Amino acid sequence: MPSPHPQNTRERILLTAIGLFADCGYAGVSMRDIATAVGISPPALYNHFANKEALYREAVSTAFADKSARLLQALRNDVPALTQLHDFVHGMTRELDEDDRFRRLLQRELLDADAQRLTFLGRFIFDEVQQPFMALLKSLRPQADAFLLSEMIFGMVKQHYELQPIHPHTTAGIDAHRSAVQIADAVLAVLRPYFSGD
Amino acid sequence: MPSPHPQNTRERILLTAIGLFADCGYAGVSMRDIATAVGISPPALYNHFANKEALYREAVSTAFADKSARLLQALRNDVPALTQLHDFVHGMTRELDEDDRFRRLLQRELLDADAQRLTFLGRFIFDEVQQPFMALLKSLRPQADAFLLSEMIFGMVKQHYELQPIHPHTTAGIDAHRSAVQIADAVLAVLRPYFSGD
DNA sequence: GTAAAGTGAATTAACGTTCGTTAATTATGG
DNA sequence: CCATAATTAACGAACGTTAATTCACTTTAC
Numbered sequence: 001m002p003s004p005h006p007q008n009t010r011e012r013i014l015l016t017a018i019g020l021f022a023d024c025g026y027a028g029v030s031m032r033d034i035a036t037a038v039g040i041s042p043p044a045l046y047n048h049f050a051n052k053e054a055l056y057r058e059a060v061s062t063a064f065a066d067k068s069a070r071l072l073q074a075l076r077n078d079v080p081a082l083t084q085l086h087d088f089v090h091g092m093t094r095e096l097d098e099d100d101r102f103r104r105l106l107q108r109e110l111l112d113a114d115a116q117r118l119t120f121l122g123r124f125i126f127d128e129v130q131q132p133f134m135a136l137l138k139s140l141r142p143q144a145d146a147f148l149l150s151e152m153i154f155g156m157v158k159q160h161y162e163l164q165p166i167h168p169h170t171t172a173g174i175d176a177h178r179s180a181v182q183i184a185d186a187v188l189a190v191l192r193p194y195f196s197g198d
Numbered sequence: 199m200p201s202p203h204p205q206n207t208r209e210r211i212l213l214t215a216i217g218l219f220a221d222c223g224y225a226g227v228s229m230r231d232i233a234t235a236v237g238i239s240p241p242a243l244y245n246h247f248a249n250k251e252a253l254y255r256e257a258v259s260t261a262f263a264d265k266s267a268r269l270l271q272a273l274r275n276d277v278p279a280l281t282q283l284h285d286f287v288h289g290m291t292r293e294l295d296e297d298d299r300f301r302r303l304l305q306r307e308l309l310d311a312d313a314q315r316l317t318f319l320g321r322f323i324f325d326e327v328q329q330p331f332m333a334l335l336k337s338l339r340p341q342a343d344a345f346l347l348s349e350m351i352f353g354m355v356k357q358h359y360e361l362q363p364i365h366p367h368t369t370a371g372i373d374a375h376r377s378a379v380q381i382a383d384a385v386l387a388v389l390r391p392y393f394s395g396d
Numbered sequence: 397g398t399a400a401a402g403t404g405a406a407t408t409a410a411c412g413t414t415c416g417t418t419a420a421t422t423a424t425g426g
Numbered sequence: 427c428c429a430t431a432a433t434t435a436a437c438g439a440a441c442g443t444t445a446a447t448t449c450a451c452t453t454t455a456c
Contacts, residue, residue: 009405025310027225031442040406043443047405052442104309110363111305112223122367130370147370148358148384155357156350162308163349169313169320172328172345186346193391207431229416238432241417245431250416 010048013038017059022101025108026056057117063105064121068128070095075132081140082195088133089191090184092157097180103161140195156187208246211236215257220299223306224254255315261303262319266326268293273330279338280393286331287389288382290355295378301359338393354385 016037020029031052035042049055074087096103109121134146141149160183167173178186214235218227229250233240247253272285294301307319332344339347358381365371376384 025223025225027223028310030440032440041408043408043445044406046443107305107309107360110360111302112226113363115367118364119367122364122371126364126368127370130368134370144387145384147374148376148381149388150370151357151361152354152385152388155353155355155360157353159349159353159356160346162305162353165308165311166316166320166324169317170324170328172325172332172348173320176345178346183346186343187350189342190347190350190388190392193395194388197391228414230414239434241419241434242432244417 009038009040009044013040013045013048013055014059014062017055018063018101018105021056021059022063022104022108026052026112031055060105060109060117061120063102064125067095067102068125071129072132075136081136082192084136085140085191085195086188088136089153089157089187090181092154093180093184093187096158096161100161103158107162153187153191156190157183207236207238207242211238211243211246211253212257212260215253216261216299216303219254219257220261220302220306224250224310229253255318258303258307258315259318261300262323265293265300266323269327270330273334279334280390282334283338283389283393284386286334287351287355287385288379290352291378291382291385294356294359298359301356305360351385351389354388355381 013034017029017034020034020037023029024033031045032042034055035045045055049058071088071091074091075084076087077084079087106121109117113121130150134150137144137146137149137153160178163173164176167176170176211232215227215232218232218235221227222231229243230240232253233243243253247256269286269289272289273282275282277285304319307315311319328348332348335342335344335347335351358376361371362374365374368374
């Protein structure tokens with residue numbers, strides 16, 4: 001018995017695949033896994049995607065869609081630079097907090113992606129956010145290495161989420177849960193003296 | 199014709215497997231891949247390791263061996279705290295710079311490891327370094343959240359290496375190569391005002 | 397208005413390949 | 427001579443994918 005609403009099967013496949021690929025990686029997920037999770041038979045996937053590689057690429061693109069736009073919302077030029085920095089850092093923690101699949105997919109892409117997928121990632125995700133962010137940092141501290149600085153700030157924000165799986169297995173991390181606001185505030189507490197200095 | 203020096207076949211397997219697992223992940227590497235890279239037949243692997251899982255665990259353990267000890271060398275209590283911080287940050291960048299397989303394996307473990315492997319990682323790698331590092335940070339700034347701070351500093355150091363694959367595909371990262379010393383100095387430049395303040 | 401034809405998405409069955417692994421055997425070094 | 431480590435052959439399972447078919451719904455024809 002075919003689905004009564006076949007028109008959104010494609011979206012259900014993509015949403016399911018995003019979660020599975022984020023959890024287990026490209027090689028760790030089979031077409032049968034995806035089909036079973038969606039509730040259809042494996043060959044039905046090929047009515048919507050040419051092959052596994054195409055399905056994976058579309059899943060990644062979907063997961064990354066709007067992310068850069070949402071991050072850029074904080075970089076509105078009509079507020080003070082320090083306020084922009086504050087909003088941007090809080091925006092980053094909020095995005096990472098709300099959708100962990102995005103971060104896991106990103107980490108996997110940085111480890112596994114071929115040149116073509118890296119180009120997509122760099123051109124349409126990274127460039128769009130990093131360029132205006134670097135401009136903001138340059139305005140706050142002209143003599144700084146804005147490139148390294150932008151990377152380091154992203155690393156500060158991201159690291160806590162990256163280490164979350166290991167927190168229950170370390171003595172320091174047993175009660176390590178911090179809210180997105182706490183993390184953003186801790187990052188800004190480190191950054192503020194640096195940007196306020198000469 | 200068997201190898202004339204079978205006693206070090208095991209080590210050759212481990213060294214080869216570390217590189218392959220770091221590059222392609224657990225599911226992305228087959229026993230045939232490893233055997234071919236070593237130059238032996240696939241069943242010969244089972245003379246040295248019970249199965250793929252055991253070989254993987256031993257490869258990870260080997261890759262992580264001595265890492266914590268090497269990092270702890272910088273935390274000698276007979277030098278000023280700020281000097282310890284300086285040496286530790288430079289030590290971290292040096293370790294990441296010299297052996298990229300370590301970082302890639304670590305990233306993959308944080309994404310893929312089960313509870314047992316996470317326990318090994320947390321107990322024998324993280325705890326050993328993070329506890330003394332947190333004590334150092336607490337001595338430098340008692341009112342700080344030393345746990346978050348230790349994570350953020352590690353994130354600052356690590357991020358540049360994590361993003362290296364994407365640098366050729368971003369406009370900001372085209373000529374992005376920085377030496378280990380440059381990265382450590384940039385991190386310390388951000389941290390110093392924070393630890394010098396009230 | 398209803399039957400025929402067509403379309404798209406689902407199914408089951410099955411293909412060739414690769415996977416991790418075992419069995420049986422052979423050769424080597426102490 | 428015996429333990430160790432290598433080999434070739436092969437097993438069953440899972441892999442990505444294709445083929446053939448069925449089913450439901452839409453469009454067309456009379």
